[in-house]
Amino acid sequence: MVAMLRDPDHVVDSIRRRGIVSVEEGKERWSRAIRAIHQVQEEYEDRVCLIRFADLLTDPEPVMKEVCALLEIDYSPRMPEGYKYTPQYHHDRLDASVVTRDVEDCSLKEYEWEAVSMYEELVRNAGQEV
Template sequence: MRRGSRNVRRTPDARGWGLSRDGGDAVALGRSLKILYSTTNRQMSQTRTGCLLVGSPRSGTTLCATMIGSHPDVGMVIEDLGHAGHTIPGVKVWGNKLCIPNQIRLDPIPDDRSLWRRLEDGVRAVIGRPRRRPQFMESYPPPPSQQYTIRTYVEKEAKLVAMIRDPDHVVDSIRRRGPASTVDLAKERWSQAARTISRASEEYPDRTHLVRFVDLVERPKVVMSDICVFLGLPFSLDMIEGHSGARQYEREKIDPSVAHRDVQSYNLDAYDPEAFRAYKKLTQKAAVGSYTNQG
């Protein structure tokens, strides 16, 4: 059949690529492509920044995450316990929002499951039928095999944005969403969150940015401007309107009064003095406008 016929399918060989038939040039080309690929991957990873947004439950993490995620150069996921966050393509900053301690902690949780229980949990994960935990265990975090830690995110070059909110407001907000028995659970979660954020800010001071909930609702533009500088992004006005993406904030603008509601005292200073002292220290370190000189 003629060389120019449409029915002829030619497979490129060494001669088709202009390479020597002994394969030496092909090996050299393969090495060059490998070097180019690794260099491109390294350059791409250097231009991408991770953002892990953490805080206790009901501390404003969802509101802050939706505002950050409204930036055109940010890909933010909400409460992903796997590794989907850092695989988001086409963005300069990938991110994930998780609550402390029920979704993420600073260090791995000791795995006290038996060998057979681990095997069973592994099989259930493969077939898509996870074990249903009793109601009294709903407050427990997921098994370590299903959970990243804050240190894991730091190893992936992520920066930490940590939310801080008045403990009485946190506990009261959790209480209003559940039975009276949740008060002790709310206290414990806030206490662990305060301790964890304090340790993370001390161990990773250059990779941690603290945000007070009261500043977020009263001065959202300044807070978002600070976060943009922290993440190496230009400011976007889309972030100010991002609150509409959170169901509890579907209104024209954020209501600053939510940070000043009258709630009862839950005596967190007596419940966990160390965590309360850590919270006070964190609120002093969380200086709004520290990056943009708008404080």
């Protein structure tokens, strides 16, 4: 399994920006996803690849190589350019600014402290700072 770890406030903001659901529903979706990733990672640690969304956007090649190694497939230099072939992505490059833009604090620690704690553990397991 490949699990994407992204700052929770950015996840909720992304859901809100796309107008799909309310902020509260975005929080619930994020919490459910983190719980599922945490459970799978505990049960199948050697078969889970935890990657940070920020790393994928800012330095995609090593991330893609790691994913390919897990999946036992060959890496292609075109893989980090997948956005060029996705009609829903309206940019001519990966937009790393989404990682650093200001977003609303969704108070997820008050909303779902247990899922936030699981997220922080997953990020530590991935060997990265929270």
